[in-house]
Amino acid sequence: MTTEAIKNTAASADILNVEDERRIDFAHHALLLLVACILGLISNWVATKVDPMAALPGMALLYAISIVGLLLARFVPFYLPSVAWISLVAILATIPGVPGSAFIVEQVGKLNFLALATPALAYGGLALTQNEFHIARTSGWKIVIVAICVMFGTYMGSVVVADVTLKLFE
Structure with missing residues (x-):
């Protein structure tokens, strides 16, 4: 090289x-x-x-x-x-x-x-890094609602995929 x-x-x-x-x-x-x-x-x-x-x-x-x-x-x-x-x-x-x-x-x-x-x-x-704490402090309370929705949606999506997959192999 x-x-x-x-x-x-x-x-x-x-x-x-x-x-x-x-x-x-x-x-x-x-x-x-x-x-x-x-x-x-x-x-x-x-x-x-x-x-x-x-x-x-x-x-x-x-x-x-x-x-x-x-x-x-x-x-x-x-x-x-x-x-x-x-x-x-x-x-x-x-x-x-x-x-x-x-x-x-x-x-x-x-x-x-x-x-x-x-x-x-x-x-x-x-x-968590120093930068991530800074972002959280400057983002405000709205980011908390978005984060909760994202986590809930990801969890529910995983539950649906797992349930469908398990039903296929019963």
């Missing part, structure tokens, strides 16, 4: 206000990822009753894949989001026929995706 293309990619990330993974504090992110893995092991244990020591190799593999993806995002000379690098590494590591892929799939199979996603989604739903 040319130097001009790298500059254009970095400029695009700045214009879109995207955090370029090449600027992150790797040690800090690795520590946060380790905390997320520990919480994931606990939530997997609670949800599936799989002993954390039995699920530890699978979680360690997910951690290693994530670290490799973060390293690629940081050191490859063109911008691609770290989630894309992590996904690419995971896909390549689990392709049938790749040495060790059967072991990786077996170990990660002891982890329940929903149990791992729930704490992350809960945090994402609760995390």
Whole structure:
């Protein structure tokens, strides 16, 4: 990739206000990822009753894949989001026929995706930035009514879709 293309990619990330993974504090992110893995092991244990020591190799593999993806995002000379690098590494590591892929799939199979996603989604739903508080303060009371209507409509829509789907498979 040319130097001009790298500059254009970095400029695009700045214009879109995207955090370029090449600027992150790797040690800090690795520590946060380790905390997320520990919480994931606990939530997997609670949800599936799989002993954390039995699920530890699978979680360690997910951690290693994530670290490799973060390293690629940081050191490859063109911008691609770290989630894309992590996904690419995971896909390549689990392709049938790749040495060790059967072991990786077996170990990660002891982890329940929903149990791992729930704490992350809960945090994402609760995390509010300074900018979001400012928007809420300046929007006034009308935004509360709109938000309640949107949440109610989304919930009711989900209920209807779930009910229709369950009726189809009875």
